Amino acid sequence: xxxxxxxLYLGLILFTPITSFSQNLSIQGKxxxxxxxxxxxxxxxxTIRTNNLPQTQFYLKEEAxxxxxxxxxxxxxxxxxxxxxxxxxxxxxxxxxxxxxxxxTIPPIVAKTPTxxxxxxxxxLKVIQPEVDSKHPSNFKDIKAPWDVxxxxxxxxxLILSSWIFWVVIAILVGFYIAYRxxxxxxxxxxxxxPQIQVRELSLIEKTEAALLQLEQQQLIExxxxxxxxxxxxxxxxxxxxxxxxxxTTEMTSNEFMKQMSSVELSSSEQEMLRLxxxxxxxxxxxxxxxxxxxxxxxxxxxxxxxxxLHRKGLxxxxxx
Numbered sequence: 001x002x003x004x005x006x007x008l009y010l011g012l013i014l015f016t017p018i019t020s021f022s023q024n025l026s027i028q029g030k031x032x033x034x035x036x037x038x039x040x041x042x043x044x045x046x047t048i049r050t051n052n053l054p055q056t057q058f059y060l061k062e063e064a065x066x067x068x069x070x071x072x073x074x075x076x077x078x079x080x081x082x083x084x085x086x087x088x089x090x091x092x093x094x095x096x097x098x099x100x101x102x103x104x105t106i107p108p109i110v111a112k113t114p115t116x117x118x119x120x121x122x123x124x125l126k127v128i129q130p131e132v133d134s135k136h137p138s139n140f141k142d143i144k145a146p147w148d149v150x151x152x153x154x155x156x157x158x159l160i161l162s163s164w165i166f167w168v169v170i171a172i173l174v175g176f177y178i179a180y181r182x183x184x185x186x187x188x189x190x191x192x193x194x195p196q197i198q199v200r201e202l203s204l205i206e207k208t209e210a211a212l213l214q215l216e217q218q219q220l221i222e223x224x225x226x227x228x229x230x231x232x233x234x235x236x237x238x239x240x241x242x243x244x245x246x247x248x249t250t251e252m253t254s255n256e257f258m259k260q261m262s263s264v265e266l267s268s269s270e271q272e273m274l275r276l277x278x279x280x281x282x283x284x285x286x287x288x289x290x291x292x293x294x295x296x297x298x299x300x301x302x303x304x305x306x307x308x309x310l311h312r313k314g315l316x317x318x319x320x321x
Contacts, residue, residue: 024051025116027058029094029109035126038099041073042125044106046092052113053080053088060094061107061119070098070106070125098127205311208240212304221296229296230281237303244310254278270309273302 028047036042050056060072073095081089098104103126108119133139151159160166202210215236220229238249238257249257258275266274277299283289
């Protein structure tokens with residue numbers, strides 16, 4: 001009679017979800033089966049609702065696990081759901097097994113936060129031995145030997161590529177290869193130094209011609225920047241004369257400059273041409289005068305022609321100011 005009452009009590013425990021509530025914390029546990037064979041697994045599905053998710057803990061009571069006739073395989077969270085802005089629901093599973101044929105009482109599962117605590121009621125689980133037909137021992141089958149599995153090329157590649165040792169070896173080989181190439185590069189560079197390129201220094205006439213060409217490419221005439229154009233043009237011409245004859249004409253006025261140029265053997269037409277260019281330059285810089293684009297281009301051509309003529313004559317005389 002007592003045994004039947006006990007089984008009835010066990011059935012009520014097994015098939016009724018066990019829930020413990022508090023205002024901010026609750027836990028509910030449900031056993032998925034009432035009976036297992038030795039070595040089989042039973043699962044308790046847990047539902048925990050809490051207002052303090054980061055600090056919520058759940059576990060079996062420690063004092064109840066001493067000398068327990070069962071083994072806990074896992075107690076892990078599975079999912080988390082927002083019930084409201086304040087309450088979160090945790091789904092978890094407790095997996096256990098037993099190797100003794102007996103009636104197990106699973107102790108309460110506790111959910112705890114710093115301010116609240118809740119727990120399930122104890123649950124019962126019946127563990128039985130599997131049925132063995134001892135009357136016909138000839139039907140017992142011996143333990144089978146391990147299968148000899150033949151690995152394909154693909155299987156070998158998967159095994160090799162998934163091994164960290166393989167990638168370490170590859171990294172070492174790549175490192176040695178890079179070090180070898182770098183070492184060879186510097187050895188070859190030391191043994192065969194790059195030939196030094198002899199850069200020819202431009203002559204005075206070449207530098208002056210290049211400066212005049214650069215002035216032309218700036219398109220100051222097209223932009224009607226005549227003041228800047230004439231100033232640069234006269235500066236280039238004076239620089240040529242200063243370096244060629246050792247003069248210092250940079251700060252000279254046009255009259256002083258023409259007086260200095262009288263020491264150079266120029267034809268009357270060349271002197272008149274230079275005087276007109278200097279006049280145009282002075283007017284563009286110091287008077288409200290806008291030269292024509294044609295006159296500016298003509299001045300550039302005349303200075304270029306005069307530089308070439310002076311270079312051709314090869315005059316290198318020097319005169320004090």
